[in-house]
Amino acid sequence: MEVSALRNVIESHIRKEGLNLYSFAERCGLNRGTLSAVINRNPPRNISVRELDSITRGMGLPEGELYDLYIAECLIRVAPHWRRIRPFMLRCAETNKLDCLAKVLEILVDNLSYIGDIFNTAEELFKLGHKQASVLLYQCVIDSEKYNNSEFLAISHYRMLQIDFGKNMETNLRAALRFESYLSRLPVEHRLEALIILVKIYFSTHNWERIAILADELLKQSQAVYEEWERSKRASVPSRVEPIRLQRSLIFYYGQGYLCKATALQKMGRYDEAKKAIDCYADLSWLGPINDEDKQEIQKYKSWATANSYTQDILMGRQESLEAYVDFLRNHPEEILSGLVTIVQSANKYHFSIDWIINEFAESISGFDQFTDVVNMERRLRFAIQYSIYCVRRGKMKEGMESCLKALELSSKTNSETYFGDLIKEFMHVQKPV
Template sequence: MEHTTTIRTELEQFMAREDLSIIQFCEMADVETETVHAILGKKMPFSVEQLDRVTYGMRLNTGHFYEHYIEECLVESLPDWRHIKPFLYRCEELGKLECIRQTSYLWLDNTNYAPLLFEVAEDFFIHDKHAAAALLYKNIVKREGGRRSERLALCQYRLFILGLGPDKEQNVDAANRVFPLLDQLDDIDRLDALRELAIAYMHRKLWDLAKDLAQDMDDEANFQYLLMHQPNKVNQEPLKKPQRPMFFYMAYSNYLRANICEAQGNYKQALQYTYAYADLSWVKETDEETQYWLNKCKGWARSSLFLYKMLTGDVSAILDYVNCIEASQTELMPGLFKIVRAANQQDIKVDYFLKKFDTDIAAFMVREKAIVTYTHKITPDLYILFLYELAHYYLSRGAFDVGFQYLIDGMEKAFEVDNKSCIIKYIGLYEHSRLFASRETDAEYKRLMGGMYLNDDY
């Protein structure tokens, strides 16, 4: 960006307007005379700290001249890293992200500066300065081009982590940019990348890919764990550690695969994977962090064992499962959904539990129904699927008023978020029970179907 004025001309005009000599201005701004001479004479580059002092002396906001500084001191002159690095950090402090973008883009072609800029990006990332880190990572990715390197792989992985959100398709798009670079990551970063990618693919119901990544994570962690506990190994602290204790990746691999098998309806296999991560007696470490994750895994295994026993037809497990989920507000609704789904699959009567939690269910329905869906990509899956299972449960037991109300409410939300697979399920359920629908219910159904026919996407 070209400016009609420069730092030098604005400083000259200010000093003339205020009738100040160089010495007087330096005393007022608490800046050395060499700095002002450097600005006025363009003899040498000056630091961002010196610029901030001059800006303060001119009674301007800090950062006022940063765009000028890029052009005059980082483009036209030959600055060294001692000036560039502090400038990047100061820009981050002031939220001047565009200045970071411009500065990094200027110097990434320089083979000396590219790794230094990456180090700054990593430091921003570690200290939760995510917006600035993302800008640097994106510029590095552009400059790396199609070259396969550890730096490119790490940048794509960091961008994937920073971009994770409720949009499952967007998460998978970012995961797809990391996937072909997994072998470029070191062993430790690859472990965490495998975990995060498996979760992203699982949420998008890409079961086979998620399962393969979980298996890779298990294999990698097993190998690393064996290395850690080799006989006669010198006991020294590793230079780099994963985000979790090493045993966790093996346990979590089984946890993920159990969840995938559950989603695929393979409850017996899900039970076997759960038994695998329920028994962690082989873990050798006893430190506080290990104990924390051991307890986490045991907690997951306890409720999951009851769940999968219930889903395989063991009615006696339902009460134990309810005892696990009712203590947690975040687990209650997903757990009740699974109970009703099991009841439909195994023809189990669960009226007692629906009555026990009817207030919680009603509050959940009111809250979720009122939520305005802000993008078709972000779907309230639990609400839609729970309503479907409740409708199925009550309709199959002759409670038609309640069942059809759940069906219409769920179908309406499925249309709202354009969840085609759920719409098809609702249509099938309605047609199966249509003879028992009231005129009012049938009119509501036809209204919803009329909206579908008007939609060009169908």
């Protein structure tokens, strides 16, 4: 490719359209002197990506059409300068010209002095919502820093986890396994958020032992932040160290730690230990709410503690708690899905009827399709499987088959066929009671 290919294209367009420099500059919305310096000066003036976009529009071409020529002439022919590179990378992301973005990174990758700038631009793109573009930059940082224990490397792996995290259980698990060795290197504000994601992933795979470990780490990190804040309050001289700024309230992280610990212990059948963890998040007022939002957060965990205390009773077969639990669900509709999973599971285990409860919440059950996040998709799958078992045991073959087909559909959507397979074996061996 000729070094003047970009300017040749511009000049050819001007001649073809029968324009002069003044009329073309006006069409592009550029100063005539600026355009003249870009085309005619010897050596030509470096063109900015903003000017290139204006020229592209003036030529009636799609956005980014001339980016390949720009790379060849302004980033390869001359030494690349970050003042030109960064705006160009941002525009590549905005126009979805990811192939051009990849070419720029190929030019920069051998020069380690650019790694900090590449990382900062990746963070900027991530926060602007250009996730796929940011992946290219984070991967560049990962490849360049893989033999270093840098914070850039840890945060880049964390961002990749965030981007990969979705509804597909196998993809989520692979992302978690790739990331976990970098968890301890993250700044605490990112580490807390990463722990929340990991807990969600392992929840969907039913790895309760791993969740218990992660919950302990979440509580440990939350306690460390709390103690640091308390030290800062008591200090007579203000610290020069930048204070820890969390993405969410400390109440949230403490609450999630105890909630996840209680859930994991409950799933492992360690009910007495689970009860102690439930009691811990039932009252988080000791953290000292400073505004109405904090008070609402504390109340939310108190409400969840009430719900999960009922859950424990139901899972232990205490049918006398059913009416109180159903009344709780009536007043807390956001808990209906998880509550019905517990109720139908217990009904199958202890062989009691819950027809009246299913009828009570029939309308809510028909609306479960609205829940599409990874945790609730897993709950919907468990409900569908357990309800199919419940129906077949009670001779309701049509309803049982419909629920089984719903479970098959959900297992396909979440890529959790193995989980479905394990449960369908139980379904196939269910015998209608005599």
